[in-house]
Amino acid sequence: MIFGKGGNVLVVVLLLGWGILYANRTAFYPLLPVISQSLGISSARTGGLMSAYFFFYVLMQIPSGMAADRWGTRRVLVTMYAVAAAGMLGIGLFGGTYPLLLLFSAIHGFGAGAYYPCSYGTLLNAVPPEKRGSSSGYIGMGMALGILGGMTASGPLYAAFGNYRVPFLILAIPAFLMLPLFRRYIPQVRQPAPPSLAAYAALFRDRDIWTINLATFCSLYGFWVAATWGPTFLQVERGFSLSTSGAYTGLIALTALPGGVLWGKLSDRVGRKKIALLVLPCGAAALFLLTRVQSAAGIVATFLLFGAFSNTALSPVAVSWIGDIVAKRYPGSMNAAVGLFNGVIMSSAVIAPILSGMLRDATDSLIPAILGACLLMASGTLLLLRTPDGRSVSHGRRQDQ
Numbered sequence: 001m002i003f004g005k006g007g008n009v010l011v012v013v014l015l016l017g018w019g020i021l022y023a024n025r026t027a028f029y030p031l032l033p034v035i036s037q038s039l040g041i042s043s044a045r046t047g048g049l050m051s052a053y054f055f056f057y058v059l060m061q062i063p064s065g066m067a068a069d070r071w072g073t074r075r076v077l078v079t080m081y082a083v084a085a086a087g088m089l090g091i092g093l094f095g096g097t098y099p100l101l102l103l104f105s106a107i108h109g110f111g112a113g114a115y116y117p118c119s120y121g122t123l124l125n126a127v128p129p130e131k132r133g134s135s136s137g138y139i140g141m142g143m144a145l146g147i148l149g150g151m152t153a154s155g156p157l158y159a160a161f162g163n164y165r166v167p168f169l170i171l172a173i174p175a176f177l178m179l180p181l182f183r184r185y186i187p188q189v190r191q192p193a194p195p196s197l198a199a200y201a202a203l204f205r206d207r208d209i210w211t212i213n214l215a216t217f218c219s220l221y222g223f224w225v226a227a228t229w230g231p232t233f234l235q236v237e238r239g240f241s242l243s244t245s246g247a248y249t250g251l252i253a254l255t256a257l258p259g260g261v262l263w264g265k266l267s268d269r270v271g272r273k274k275i276a277l278l279v280l281p282c283g284a285a286a287l288f289l290l291t292r293v294q295s296a297a298g299i300v301a302t303f304l305l306f307g308a309f310s311n312t313a314l315s316p317v318a319v320s321w322i323g324d325i326v327a328k329r330y331p332g333s334m335n336a337a338v339g340l341f342n343g344v345i346m347s348s349a350v351i352a353p354i355l356s357g358m359l360r361d362a363t364d365s366l367i368p369a370i371l372g373a374c375l376l377m378a379s380g381t382l383l384l385l386r387t388p389d390g391r392s393v394s395h396g397r398r399q400d401q
Contacts (some may be wrong), residue, residue: 009185010122010123010126010185010186010187011123011135011138011139013181013182013185013186014119014122014123014139014142014186015138015139015141015142015145016142016178016181017081017115017119017142017178017181017182018115018119018139018140018142018143018146019142019143019145019146019149020146020171020174020175020178021084021112021115021146021175022142022143022144022145022146022147022149022150023145023146023147023149023150023153023171023174024084024088024108024112024146024150024168024171024172024175025053025112025146025150026146026147026149026150026151026154026227026250027150027151027153027154027167027168027171028049028050028053028105028150028154029150029151029154029227029228029229029230029231029246029249030151030154030155030158030231030242030243030245030246030249031154031155031158031164031167032046032047032049032050032228032229032231032232033046033231033232033235033236033242034158034164034242035049035101035164038164039097039098039101041098042357042361043357043358043360043361044354044357044358044361045098045357046357047228047229047353047354047355047356047357047358048102048353048354048357049101049102049105050105050228050349050353050354051349051350051351051353051354052102052105052106052109053105053106053108053109053112054109054346054347054349054350054353055106055109055350056106056107056109056110056113057109057110057112057113057346057349058113058342058343058346058347058349058350059110059113059343060080060110060113060114061113061116061117061339061340061342061343061346062117062336062339062340062343063339064076064080064113064114064117064118064335064339065117065118065121065335065336065337065338065339065340066200066335066336066339067114068114068117068118068121068335069121069194069195069332069333069334069335069336070194072188073118073121073122073186073187073188073335074118074182074183074186074187074188075188076114076118077114077115077118077119077182077186078179078182078183078186079114080110080111080112080113080114080115080118081111081112081114081115081175081178081179081182082111082176082179083107083110083111084107084108084109084110084111084112084115084175085111085172085175085176085178085179086107086111087104087105087106087107087108087109087110087111087112088104088108088168088169088171088172088175089168089169089172089176090103090104090107090108091104091105091108091165091168091169092165092166092167092168092169092170092172093165093169095165095168096165116338116339116342116346117335117336117338117339117342118335119139120136120139120319120323120338120342121334121335121337121338121339122186122187122335123135123136123139124136124319124320124323124326124327124334124338125334126187129323129324129327130268131268132268132320132323132324133263133264133265133266133267133268133272133316133317133320134261134264134265134268135264136264136315136316136317136319136320136323137260137261137262137263137264137265137312137316138261138264139316140256140260140261140264140312140315140316141257141260141261141312143256143260143311143312143315144252144253144254144256144257144260144307144312145253145257146253147227147250147252147253147256148250148251148253148254149250150171150250151231151246151247151249151250151253152246152247152250153167153171154167154246155242155243155245155246155247156243157170158242159242159243194332195330195332195333195336199330199332199333200333200336202330203326203329203330203333203336203337203340204340206325206329206330208325208387208388209322209325209326209337209340209341210344211383211384211386211387212318212321212322212341212384212387213322213340213341213344213345214344214380214383215276215280215318215380215381215383215384215387216314216315216318216341216344216345216380217344217345217347217348217380218280218348218376218377218379218380218383219279219280219283219310219311219314219315219345219377219380220311220315220345220346220348220349221348221351221352221373221376221377222283222284222287222310222373222374222376222377223283223310223311223348224348224349224352224353225287225352225356225369225370225373226249226252226287226290226303226306226310226370226373227249227252227311228349228352228353228356229353229356229357229360229366229369229370230245230248230249230290230303231245231246231248231249232245232366233290233366233370234248234249234299236366237365237366237367238294238299240296248296248299248300248303249303251300251303251304251307252303252304252306252307252310253307254304254307255304255305255307255308256307256308256310256311256312256313257312258308259307259308259309259312259313260312260313260315260316261316263275263279263313263314263316263317264316264317264320267316267317267320267321268320271389272317272318272320272321272324272389273321273384273387273388273389274389275317276314276317276318276321276384277381277384277385279309279313279314279317280309280314280377280378280380280381280384281377281378281381282308282309283306283309283310283313283314283377284374284375284377284378284381285374286302286305286306286308286309286310287306287310287370287373287374287377288370288371288374289302289305289306290302290303290306290370291367291370291371315345318341318345319338319341319342321389322337322338322341323337323338325337352373355369356369356373359372
C-alpha cells in the first residue's frame with residue numbers, strides 16, 4: 001500500500017500513462033538511421049525530429065502546470081493527452097516526408113507536454129511528505145517500462161512491415177485507450193484560489209529550486225544522449241543490428257525499474273540530497289564506460305549499470321525535493337512548480353539530440369558527444385552541494401537577491 005486503495009489505483013493509471021508516452025517517444029530512436037536513409041537527410045536533421053518534439057514538450061510545461069492549478073488537473077491532462085495521441089496517429093498515417101514527420105512529431109510533443117506537471121502535481125499534492133519519493137519512484141516505473149517497450153518493439157515492427165510509420169500507427173492505439181481511464185480515475189484537483197502572478201514570480205525566482213532543476217538537467221542531458229543515439233552508436237560503431245541495438249539500449253529500463261523506486265524510498269528515509277549526490281556521479285561514470293567497452297557482454301552490463309543511476313533514478317528524488325520546497329514555501333503552486341522543473345530538465349532533450357548529431361557529423365563518431373555528456377553530468381553534482389535537503393527547507397521564501 002502506498003497511501004490507500006484509491007491512491008494505489010491513481011498511481012497505476014499514472015504509471016500506465018507514462019509508459020505509453022515513453023513508448024511512443026522512444027520508438028523513434030532505433031528507427032533514426034532508417035528514417036535518415038529513407039528520407040536522405042543528415043544526422044543533424046534527423047536529430048532535429050526529436051528536438052522538434054522536445055521543443056514543444058518543454059514549451060508546454062509551465063503553461064500546462066499553471067492551467068492545471070487554475071482549471072483542474074484532469075481536464076488539462078485528458079485534453080492534452082488526446083492531442084499527443086493524435087500526433088502519433090498523424091506520424092503513422094502521414095509521416096512519409098520530412099516536413100510532415102517534423103510537424104506531427106511537434107504536435108505529439110505539444111500534447112505530451114502537459115502530462116508531467118499534471119501527473120506529478122496531482123501525486124505530490126495527494127501523498128504525505130514521507131512518501132513522495134517512493135510514490136514518485138513508482139510512477140517513474142512507467143517511464144522505464146515505456147523505454148523498454150518502445151526500444152524493443154519499433155525495430156521488429158519495422159522489420160515485419162518494412163515501413164517506419166507502422167510502429168507509430170500501432171502505438172497510437174493504446175494512447176487513445178488511456179483517455180477513458182484518465183476520466184474515471186484522475187481526480188479533478190483544482191485550487192480554490194489559484195496563485196497570483198506575484199506568487200508564481202516568487203516561485204520562479206527561488207534559488208534552491210533552480211539549483212535542483214539545473215543539476216537534474218545535467219543528469220538528463222547524459223540520459224538523452226544515450227537513449228537517442230545509443231542505438232545508432234551500437235549499429236554504426238559497434239556493429240550491432242537494428243533490432244539488437246534497440247533492445248540493448250532498452251536495457252536501461254530493466255535496472256531503472258527497481259532503481260527509481262529504491263532511490264525514491266531511500267530519499268524518504270535518509271534525505272534527498274544524500275541520494276542525489278550518490279546517484280549523479282555514478283551515472284556519469286557508467287555513461288563513460290560505454291565509450292570503452294567493445295564486447296556484447298560489456299555493453300549489456302554498461303547499459304544495465306547506467307539505468308540504475310540515470311533518468312528514472314534521479315528524477316523521482318529531484319521532483320520530490322521540489323515538492324518538499326513548494327509545499328512549505330509556495331502552497332497552491334505545485335503543478336506550476338513541477339512544470340517549471342520538467343521544462344528545465346527536459347530542455348536537455350531539445351539540445352542533446354541535435355547537438356550530438358552535429359558532433360557526429362563533425363567527427364564521424366558519437367564518442368565525443370558521449371564524453372561531453374559525461375562531463376556535464378559530473379559537473380551537475382557540484383550544483384547540489386550547498387542546496388538544503390528537503391527535510392531542512394525553511395518555510396520562508398528563498399530567492400536570488
